[in-house]
Amino acid sequence: MDATDHGRPAKERSMKIAIQFNGQTVEARPGTTILKLLETYPHPGKSAPLGAIVNNRLMGLYRVLRSDCTVQTIDYRSKEGANIYRRSLTMILCAAFSDLFPEVRLEIGQSLANGYYYHVTHGPALTETMLAAVEARMREIIAANRPLRPVLVTTEEAEEYFAKIGSEAKAMLLHQRRQPEVPWVVIGEFRDLVHGPLAPSTGVCQTFAILPKLPGFVLTFPDRIGRVLVALPSQPKLYAAYRDTRMWNEQLGIWSVGHLNRACIDGTISEIVKVSEGLQEKKIVAIADRIKAAGGEIRVVLVAGPSSSGKTTTTKRLAVQLMVNGIRPVALSMDNYYIDRADTPRNPDGSYNFESLEALDLDLFNSHLHDILEGKLVQMPMYDFVSGARRKDKTIPIQLQRDQVLIVEGIHGINPRLTEAAPAKAKFKLYVSALTQLCLDEHNRIFTSDARLLRRIVRDRLYRGYSAAQTIHQWPHVRAGENKHIFPYQEEADVLFDTSLVYEQAVLKPYLQRFLLEVDQRDPAYIEAYRLFNFLSWFIPIFSHEVPHTSILREFIGGSTFNY
Structure with a gap:
């Protein structure tokens, strides 16, 4: 009898199932694990x-x-792996x-430099000596090749255990x-808790590094060919943006999904929404005041x-x-400077790469930008996305007055090549991203890029x-373009503005559950749809009428006071 047969009814042991296993057809008894087949x-x-x-x-x-x-x-080598x-x-x-410091309360933070940032909320302050000891202990656990096999327990048992050890976010969830x-x-x-598949054992997780960034540290992971960072790149503006968002969340008392759900249950979510939106507006006001303070130089x-x-x-x-500050903005859309489709x-797969800087007519844009800043009248083209070419029958006249500033929106705005015609002192560079700091619990984070993917699916x-x-x-192509053309320039911004809202996944949930269910199980996209659907199951939904009509979320769910 096969080792996998123990404990099965005789009828089941006599059956066979057909498995397409890595491209070949194999037979196995029902109840066989993938690990056994390997x-x-x-x-x-x-x-x-x-x-x-x-x-x-x-x-x-x-x-x-x-x-x-x-x-x-x-x-x-795969994203899922x-x-x-x-x-x-x-x-x-x-x-x-x-094992080493049970009195330390460790919490996960943002993604930094192909790794995760961690900080301590309770217990002694971290030292480099402590971190060296933790890394050594990790390597001992890995060398022991301990199994990482999930075990089902009652929800009540798990809740009681995590409450007992002071893991508030897990117990609440x-x-x-x-x-x-x-x-x-x-x-x-x-x-x-297990929030997704794990490796079969600790022994396969050989490559990593712990890099101090006191008062916390970064656990870095290998790249696709096995290399790990030995030093953290300098990203002070990105780190500060993450830190500010975390501070906002803590000010709201909402840093985990459990805290957000509790606000939905106890009726305080309306206040959370209003304060979240108010914090964002306060930051936008500060940016406008900074531009005003430049005295017309920008x-x-x-x-x-x-x-x-x-x-x-x-x-x-x-x-x-x-x-409000007496400055009249004039919009210049980068969309009108696309080259012919x-x-x-x-x-590489033949699809259009609209994220590439070369998808724009840089020469024409810089020529127009130079003339606009010189006070000249410029005829901005109009791009027709249906035909994939500029309209020949219509242009948009633009001429900048002394009390006006030009606002240019586009994914490449901070790339120096885009605005070579403008003097550095005349430019104010604002980098916008959704840098969510909401976590599932103390040790499980929400992927930063997921916040944007969920928005995009709905819109x-x-x-x-x-x-x-x-x-x-389309998302992998978008991400590849961002990594190549956008992220390398984010530290060159004058301000990094985080548009994530602590409550947004709960608002998007009803839309997403409907739209993700439309993905056919045979479609390769179902892998990601299945993951996202399960992730959303942890959220209690918030009704969209709670969302102000000036909110960034309205750009994706509709009902905004702004025209898009």
Whole structure:
């Protein structure tokens, strides 16, 4: 009898299921795990398998197979595999801290330099000696190759345990959960909730580094070819933007999903929404005041940032505050400077790369920018997105007066090549992004890019004629363009403005659940749709009538007082 047969009914042991396993058809008994199959049919490639795509759902290798299915094992080279590696290594880190410094309350923060930033909220201040000891303990846990097999426990048992050890965010989240059981993993005396597939054992998480950034530190992960950073890049403005957002969340008393859900339950969410929006508006007012204080030296305001960061609404709200200060803004749309679609650069798969700087007519734009700043009348072209070319029958006249500033919105606004014609002292560079600092709990963060992807899925489905599947398929190209053309310039901004709202996922949830359910299970986009759908299950929804009509969220769900 096969080792996997123990404990199964005789009828089940006699059955066989057909599995498309990494491209070949194999047979196995119902109840066989993916890990067991790998003993006979090894994972292709040199890297260790970390998880598997089973019928377009991401699963761990301990997954039990009970019926015919398609299985594709994955490793660190894939996005899904990298996320499994990071989640597993984070758990090992927390276990090491628990072993050595149980009095320390560790909390996860933002993504920095291909790693996660952590800080301590209770216990002694961190030292480099402590961090060296934690890294050594992590390597001991990894060398022991301990299994990371999730175990189902009752929700009540898990809630009681986390409340007892002072893990408020986990206990609160579980108290709001309506499922009878939840999975957790045990590493020695340490226990933690499982928010997604884990590596099969600690032994596969060999490559990492802990880099001090006191009062916290960064746990860095390898890149796709196994290299890790040995020193953190200088990103003071990005780090400060993250820190400010975290401070805002703590001021609101909402830094985890459990805290947000509690506000929905106890009726204080309306106040949370109002204060969140007020904090954002206060920051926009400060930016307008800074431009005013320059005494007319600033002639062009450049608003840049990645997709779905809320650039358009930020620009419109900033324009209002500039007018309050007696400055009349004039908008110049970068969309009108696209080259003809036939000449647009393409991605490796043949699709158009609209995120490329070369998709814009830089020579024409700089020529117009120079003339506008000289006070000359310029005829701005109008781009027709249907035909993919500029209109030949119409232009837009622009001439800048002395009490006016030019506002240019576009993803490349901070790239020096875009505005070579403008003197440095005449430019104010505003970088806009959604740098969410809301966490699931103390040790599990929300991916920063997910905040923008969720916004884009809703907007594309409601107003741009794209399904959730189409948006998900396009997202890797968008992200690649951002990494190449946008993120390298963010530290050159005069101000980094975070548009994330602590409550936004709860507002987007009803829209997203509907739109994600429209993704066909056979579509490769279903892998991501399935992950996002499960992630949203932790949120209690907030009704859209709570959202002010000037909110950045209205750019994505509709109902804004601004015209787009």
